[in-house]
Amino acid sequence: MAVKQRIRRSMIFLNTQRAALVKDAFVYHPDCVIFDLEDAVAENEKDSARIQLYQTLKQLDYQGVERWVRVNALDSDLINEDIRAAVAGGAEGIRLPKTETAAEVKAAAQKIEAAEKEFGRTVGQTMLMAALESPLGIMNAYEIATADDRMMGIALSAGDYTRTMHAKRTVAGTELFGARSQMLIAARAAGVMAFDTVYTDTDNEEGFKEELRLIKNMGFDGKSCINPKQIGITHEIFNPSEQEIQHAEHVMEAVQDSKDNGVGVLTVDGKMVDIAWVEGAERTLKLAKAAGIYEGELV
């Protein structure tokens, strides 16, 4: 069953061509894995990776880690078989690369539905996520995010985006600021989740943490990862701190008290808050609970 809203702090790409990478990636406890059939797989190994994908989905217990499949592009002659294998194997979702229009999402959704019917799956159980990798994709982010009921989220893919923008990658990520902002606004308006691009300098832990803090503060739900050592760091930054959890608890309790007493504005931990803060506090506690660091009963 499709679960559109859940904890998805980390999504690690796995090259499905390589048996060693897909056999036990769940031991690193990512929230999601993305079995890659696209860029990471050599052209002459697409068939092999696809069969490895199917057998992995069918036979390995990923212990609650959500399993996504990055299929080949819509204009390739590979996507139909990619989707058939992924749906037959029971993947929770399909990540569509290089998405630029709502029509592409609809076309992918039709292929998924056909596969669900062919393999006796419940129609609608396979979710969709669209990767935005070009200026046009970013411009159409809202239409893409709302193109089909299967849409769980949209994700930025900075490599192709930077190239097509004639920009240079910088440590600070200045060149991505517009894309990140625009896609986040689109995701929130559409009610889907938003995921940031990979951080490729796997040896630069401080730089990675800085980028994670930036995207968390902007409002992203999670980060695409390329190395298992990035998973723990991602969770550490995305998890609410003890102080944030306590403050959220205080807000929830105080708002409840104020409702009981008919008061609209109140003070919590020395700051004025109103009813609008409840949603944020609730989200903090839900995230903390899903991450296993909050056991209270307020959410």
Place this chain on the structure above:
Amino acid sequence: MKITTQAVAGTVESSDAQVMISPSQSDLKIDLDSSVYDQYGQHIIALVKETLKDLDVEGGEVKIIDKGALDCTIKARLQTAVYRAIGKKSDLPWEVL
């Protein structure tokens, strides 16, 4: 299904298996070289026979170099080699693989 051409799938990387399948006039012949032969050799051979039977492969020569692959990988590499040998890359019968 008759194997008419030679085909290879997989690698000799750790946790993988390389499978070579070739045409043969005789019945099925399996040659297994495994880093875990003592513990799992018979299990792997049984898995290979069962997988080939499910694909209706009646004869052929199968050489496997196993580097500690899981069953799902051995099965996947074997299926890939068979489909490559018959030149089929799409419209696979996933529900029975």
